[in-house]
Amino acid sequence: MSQIALQMKGINKAFSGVKVLKKVNFEVGKGETHALMGGNGAGKSTLMKILTGVYTLDSGEIIIDGKSVEINNPNDSNQAGVAMIFQEFSLIPKLTVAQNIYLNREPRTNLGFIDDSKMNAETQRLLDELDLHIKATDLVEDISVGYWQMTEIVKAISNNAKIVIMDEPTSTLSLKETEKLFDMIDNLRKKGITIIYISHRMDEIFKVCDRITILRDGENVITERLSELTMDDVVQHIIGGKLKRTFVWEPREVDYTKPPLLEVRNLQSGDKVKNVSFDLYRGEILGFAGLMGSGRSETVRALFGIDKIRQGTVCIDGKEIVVNNPMDAMKLGLALVPEDRREQGLILEHSVKENMILPILKKVSNKFFVQERKVSEVVKDYIQRLNIKTDNEDKIISLLSGGNQQKVVLSKWLANSPDILILDEPTSGVDIGAKSEILKVIRELADQGKSVIVISSEITELLAVSDRLIIYHQGTIANSIPRENLKAEEDVEIAIQNV
Amino acid sequence: MPSKMSNFFRNMSWRNYIVYIAFIFVFIFFSIYLSDAGFLTAGNLMSIARQTAMITIMAVAMTFVISTGEIDLSVGSTAALSAMTTALTLQAGMGIVAAVIVGLATGFIIGAINGLLVSKVLIPSFLVTLAMMEVGRGIAMWITGTAPVPILHDTYIFLFGSGDILGIPVLLIWTIIIAVIGFILLNKTPFGRQTLATGGNEKAALFTGIKTARIKLSVFIFTGTMAGLAGMLYAGRLEAGRYTFGQGDELSVITAVILGGTSLAGGVGSVIGTVIGSIMIGTINNGLILMGLDVSQQMIVLGIILILAVTFGKKSKST
Numbered sequence: 001m002s003q004i005a006l007q008m009k010g011i012n013k014a015f016s017g018v019k020v021l022k023k024v025n026f027e028v029g030k031g032e033t034h035a036l037m038g039g040n041g042a043g044k045s046t047l048m049k050i051l052t053g054v055y056t057l058d059s060g061e062i063i064i065d066g067k068s069v070e071i072n073n074p075n076d077s078n079q080a081g082v083a084m085i086f087q088e089f090s091l092i093p094k095l096t097v098a099q100n101i102y103l104n105r106e107p108r109t110n111l112g113f114i115d116d117s118k119m120n121a122e123t124q125r126l127l128d129e130l131d132l133h134i135k136a137t138d139l140v141e142d143i144s145v146g147y148w149q150m151t152e153i154v155k156a157i158s159n160n161a162k163i164v165i166m167d168e169p170t171s172t173l174s175l176k177e178t179e180k181l182f183d184m185i186d187n188l189r190k191k192g193i194t195i196i197y198i199s200h201r202m203d204e205i206f207k208v209c210d211r212i213t214i215l216r217d218g219e220n221v222i223t224e225r226l227s228e229l230t231m232d233d234v235v236q237h238i239i240g241g242k243l244k245r246t247f248v249w250e251p252r253e254v255d256y257t258k259p260p261l262l263e264v265r266n267l268q269s270g271d272k273v274k275n276v277s278f279d280l281y282r283g284e285i286l287g288f289a290g291l292m293g294s295g296r297s298e299t300v301r302a303l304f305g306i307d308k309i310r311q312g313t314v315c316i317d318g319k320e321i322v323v324n325n326p327m328d329a330m331k332l333g334l335a336l337v338p339e340d341r342r343e344q345g346l347i348l349e350h351s352v353k354e355n356m357i358l359p360i361l362k363k364v365s366n367k368f369f370v371q372e373r374k375v376s377e378v379v380k381d382y383i384q385r386l387n388i389k390t391d392n393e394d395k396i397i398s399l400l401s402g403g404n405q406q407k408v409v410l411s412k413w414l415a416n417s418p419d420i421l422i423l424d425e426p427t428s429g430v431d432i433g434a435k436s437e438i439l440k441v442i443r444e445l446a447d448q449g450k451s452v453i454v455i456s457s458e459i460t461e462l463l464a465v466s467d468r469l470i471i472y473h474q475g476t477i478a479n480s481i482p483r484e485n486l487k488a489e490e491d492v493e494i495a496i497q498n499v
Numbered sequence: 500m501p502s503k504m505s506n507f508f509r510n511m512s513w514r515n516y517i518v519y520i521a522f523i524f525v526f527i528f529f530s531i532y533l534s535d536a537g538f539l540t541a542g543n544l545m546s547i548a549r550q551t552a553m554i555t556i557m558a559v560a561m562t563f564v565i566s567t568g569e570i571d572l573s574v575g576s577t578a579a580l581s582a583m584t585t586a587l588t589l590q591a592g593m594g595i596v597a598a599v600i601v602g603l604a605t606g607f608i609i610g611a612i613n614g615l616l617v618s619k620v621l622i623p624s625f626l627v628t629l630a631m632m633e634v635g636r637g638i639a640m641w642i643t644g645t646a647p648v649p650i651l652h653d654t655y656i657f658l659f660g661s662g663d664i665l666g667i668p669v670l671l672i673w674t675i676i677i678a679v680i681g682f683i684l685l686n687k688t689p690f691g692r693q694t695l696a697t698g699g700n701e702k703a704a705l706f707t708g709i710k711t712a713r714i715k716l717s718v719f720i721f722t723g724t725m726a727g728l729a730g731m732l733y734a735g736r737l738e739a740g741r742y743t744f745g746q747g748d749e750l751s752v753i754t755a756v757i758l759g760g761t762s763l764a765g766g767v768g769s770v771i772g773t774v775i776g777s778i779m780i781g782t783i784n785n786g787l788i789l790m791g792l793d794v795s796q797q798m799i800v801l802g803i804i805l806i807l808a809v810t811f812g813k814k815s816k817s818t
Binding site: 304306326327330336338343344345346347348349350354357358359361362365368369370412 | 687688689691692693695696700702705706707709710766767
């Protein structure tokens with residue numbers, strides 16, 4: 001590694017007082033493919049958002065090609081030669097590959113008109129150089145989705161990007177397309193393009209990356225050549241030395257001799273849930289582990305009536321049920337705390353109180369009117385029980401911290417007293433204190449006899465609350481493991497990675 | 500209770516009360532500037548109340564539609580059509596009860612069609628109601644070949660037009676009844692909460708088990724029916740049904756709602772704000788007439804007010 005393409009030195013970043021990056025250093029060599037890893041909240045996406053100009057750093061320095069640069073907005077970042085390949089592709093399907101690549105900077109003829117022949121020729125040259133078997137004149141909607149991403153990458157490079165950031169690039173790709181992408185990465189490396197590769201898939205990292213930087217809790221853990229590391233080493237570094245005290249597992253008694261409360265058989269839904277069967281017992285906390293896109297969220301969305309169930313049966317208390325919409329699911333005693341609280345869980349400009357009582361309006365109203373006295377009772381009760389930190393119940397919810405917002409979403413559903421509570425990433429973007437409080441609430445609910453499903457990409461968390469873990473793999477369930485058979489986080493990580 | 504008061508002021512962003520300040524300002528300005536022209540006389544103030552009644556009634560209902568993040572451009576045409584059907588029913592000698600039912604049902608049906616197209620067929624409300632604006636007005640012209648239909652029914656004219664009860668114009672009484680119903684509906688009932696939730700975050704509302712499609716259908720039926728009532732009041736006040744009633748009202752109605760602090764993006768609505776907004780527009784129009792401006796100039800002023808209201812009412816970026 002003779003030359004350094006990018007150096008980020010002593011990067012600090014805090015959000016409303018919470019430090020998310022603490023003096024992080026990140027260095028990538030020219031033409032290198034560098035993996036960036038870390039658990040949720042480790043700070044890797046914040047770091048990349050600073051590099052791409054979405055956030056500005058509090059202190060620290062960014063050096064690109066030996067020159068110190070200031071990045072205050074996405075435009076600065078582009079100018080500096082940095083490009084991020086987004087998950088949601090920013091291509092226009094009705095335009096050709098070349099038209100997309102040269103959008104808004106088309107080459108002109110002497111008369112000032114768009115020079116189509118030059119544009120197509122240039123594009124074709126780039127495509128051939130990278131050994132991509134598509135034509136510059138193909139319509140984007142006619143080429144396969146795998147090539148969309150590659151077109152995006154070509155677009156970035158033709159716009160003089162020297163550093164390309166890929167975030168989980170293979171999550172939407174088939175195996176064959178993934179192979180193609182790796183070939184392309186090889187070709188890019190030969191051209192001297194630097195790639196920052198973010199992924200949770202260990203095998204890919206080892207296949208395509210030269211070096212790796214691991215972050216944990218906003219701090220550097222290690223930067224090392226991958227040839228010097230084993231998969232176990234990487235897992236160790238991501239997880240950290242020991243579990244935090246709040247995340248210690250407390251064994252609980254679940255009666256597995258009684259028939260299960262929820263039985264799911266051969267469930268199929270969308271293209272992510274291929275064949276899912278599992279049982280959920282009374283008073284049990286069941287953890288769903290798996291990679292991103294393995295079908296965990298999609299399973300519970302189908303159970304809650306948001307997505308259509310294509311095939312399979314669902315029984316509650318031995319009786320087959322039909323759920324067509326969330327209203328049906330609620331009547332059957334289900335509750336879903338959705339994955340993205342800002343998008344799906346809350347009305348951000350409304351108050352704590354208004355958000356909390358939304359699912360129970362009927363219960364706090366008489367025949368015609370909402371009864372403010374009852375509302376106040378319920379709301380005060382939950383603010384106290386879940387220790388929600390808010391000045392008062394009329395505070396606008398967007399002004400609360402992430403953890404407290406999540407507690408409001410949780411209380412919204414508890415107020416409806418469900419039998420089966422499903423939590424999708426209940427602690428994402430939540431600080432460690434609120435996290436342990438939320439885990440405590442989950443345990444208390446299960447102790448009261450409620451059945452709980454927890455989906456989380458944080459294995460520490462799953463190990464802390466689950467009585468049993470289900471391992472998802474590409475839309476099916478690969479394994480069901482009782483908690484006591486799992487000694488450490490590595491066991492789960494390996495179960496997820498090695499299926 | 501100082502703490503409660505300070506909370507009250509803190510939770511009130513300035514765009515929520517700007518309309519009240521603006522109204523007071525406008526009122527004082529006209530009172531001084533037009534004191535000789537008779538602005539501040541009881542007669543003139545009552546006439547403002549009569550003139551704004553229809554706009555206010557439609558605006559109260561429109562507050563609900565805009566709170567769900569939708570819009571209804573067809574209210575003026577619906578009012579005209581309702582006025583026609585009501586007048587025709589009276590002309591046919593079917594009596595006042597039948598006329599009232601027909602008038603309200605006309606609005607109800609148009610609202611239901613709008614609502615179904617928006618909530619079930621999923622066509623943007625802007626397009627649906629733009630089309631319905633043409634269709635409604637077209638039918639109103641067509642049924643009598645553009646001829647006006649005189650109303651000779653005294654009781655109807657008293658109840659829906661020029662009557663006074665205990666010295667209060669009936670038009671003002673209708674306005675108050677609808678405003679009170681609207682206020683209670685939006686602030687005190689589950690339906691009101693669900694309306695605001697649908698506009699605030701439709702996805703979250705749906706995930707919470709709110710039937711957002713049904714809420715949208717209901718709010719369109721509400722505006723349709725209230726536009727029907729407004730049309731009946733036009734007919735009563737002018738003692739005839741005419742296809743020209745309510746032309747351009749959609750602009751005044753939407754301006755009143757936006758002035759009142761209801762968010763065009765949905766999720767935030769204020770019935771009281773709407774009422775004040777509507778009265779303010781009526782006051783400005785009245786003042787401009789007294790100042791000697793003609794209709795064309797009033798139109799220019801109203802358009803400018805709408806742009807100002809939207810500009811200053813725009814939500815500040817929240818985090």
